[in-house]
Amino acid sequence: MKNAIYQALSHDCAANLAGEAFLLTQEYDHVLFLWENDPCIVIGRYQNPFSECNLQRMESEGVQLVRRQSGGGAVYHDRGNLCFTLIGNKETSSKEENFALVLEALASLGLTCELSGRNDILLNGRKISGNAFQTTSTKFCHHGTLLISSDLSVMNNYLTPSSEKLASKAVKSVSSRVGNLREGNPVITNEMMQQALIQAFEHHYGKAIHQALDFTQLSEAKENYRLFGDYSLILEKTPNFTHSFTHRFDWGETTIHIQVEKGIIKAVKMFTDALDTSVVTRAERVLQGIAYEKGAILEAQKTCEQADIASLLTVVASQL
Template sequence: MKNAIYLATSHDCAANLAGEAYMLTLEYDHILFLWVNDPCIVIGRYQNPFSECNLKNMEEHNVQLVRRQSGGGAVYHDRGNLCFTLIGNKETNTKEENFSLVLKALANLGLHCELSGRNDILLDGKKISGNAFQTTATKFCHHGTLLVSSDLSVMSNYLTPSSTKLASKAVRSVASRVGNLKEGREDITNEMVETSLIEAFNAAYGKTEVTAIDCAAIPEAQANYRRFGDLSVILEKTPQFTHFFTHRFDWGEASLHLQVEKGLISEVRMFTDALDTSIVDRAVGILKGVPYNHAVLAELARTCEQADLVSLLSHVVSLL
């Protein structure tokens, strides 16, 4: 069999996902790809980042937003999280075979984990690995996370959306009780897990040389980068949704419904008991066609000279 093992030198998640997409085009029977990312939130192919993430906190702390091509929920990555990808023939490779390889690698480190019904791997009842899948015409791609020593204390800062009411047909994440492999073995490192996965891969498919790879430098991957890591492309791919709220202002009560498509406010509907009924047309005029973006809407609120609209815009901003 013709196999490959790649170890990423890049820590840019979008570049690594673009590299993974490139590997799906290579003529190998089996590929193991190991990669570690700088802080980022990775959302599934059909997810709405506005309802999954706190984009304001992410922007303030330079946490990258990335959209993968597989399904599943939103996850937090940092340098304490080891990502693995197993690529095989669509007709013969199965997730059961892949899970067996990963569980064997963990067991060889003295970590006796189990598979849950949601395609998660658990250690003492805590999720230490989430997994997602993608199929092409010829390949089956299984990628997952392994929380080794991730900073779990900051996850809620980025994976907890604001109080904005959102109505969307996008796929929602399911909350899980998470933990680190370090809780089962204090001295564990990413390198130890990498070595064990490589040994399990070699035992299953034959000895294979490990190749270091910089996905950010591969022309085929560079050409694909925007699909995974360009914020404007990610927002364009976000399913249509509605942001709505009801709030009492000094000038009256208002219910505002904003329909968002491809990251832009495409429709504005407002219901109010305000004495000045012109506020409805003025709200539509200032909001329609504007990017659904914290910074843009904050700037609108700052520069607007109409007091009632300023309070309305400021409330919208506070919910993002």
């Protein structure tokens, strides 16, 4: 098997995500990518930065805004947080196998952790790792965070989740439900966690090529930087729509904007933290072109074989 371990020398999150995109094109059976970022907020592929972030404070305090290509919610990164990426063949890789590897690495440092909810890892009931996924035509990419010694006190300065999201988690703030690994192992460092992941990776897949790269200097990453870190692109304005509403589904919180012309739905725009990012394009395909009236939308719901889209259509119809 041809395996590789990459460690980022760069701390620019957009550059590191562009580097991850580059690694997705490389011909390895398995890749482990380890990276750390300067303070930033990373939003999911279809999230609305205006509702998720305190953009003014971020700009004044030099906190970078970055958009990743995977789904999920907004997260805060700093140098006390270790990011990891596991890339494998689409047909054979699984998040279950990846989580087993990460839990093995944590256990080797005396940390007994467990999976919970929407692909989080908990230590003593507090979230120490969030995870998200994406696939290409040939690869499965699983990336996640490991909070080691992050400054959790500043998270609420930059993240502004909706009241619905907080109510669904029965918490009053983002920081109240997260924790650092140092709460379970006071001497743990990023370097110790990196080595534990490397050992677990090679235990699962065998020896690997090791390489350290500065992705701010790699030409292939520089070419894609704007996809992740171009501020104006991330803040793309939402057009005026006839009807907008927000609802929290089992699969994620969603804000949907519907534009109607002459009684027909002409355009749909969705912002969501759903892990399955395909829900956006699938919803657009179903809704565009049908009459904007309750009966037509309920009829589409009855014939829809996609559970998440069917639930969305039910809520859309209830708004009329």
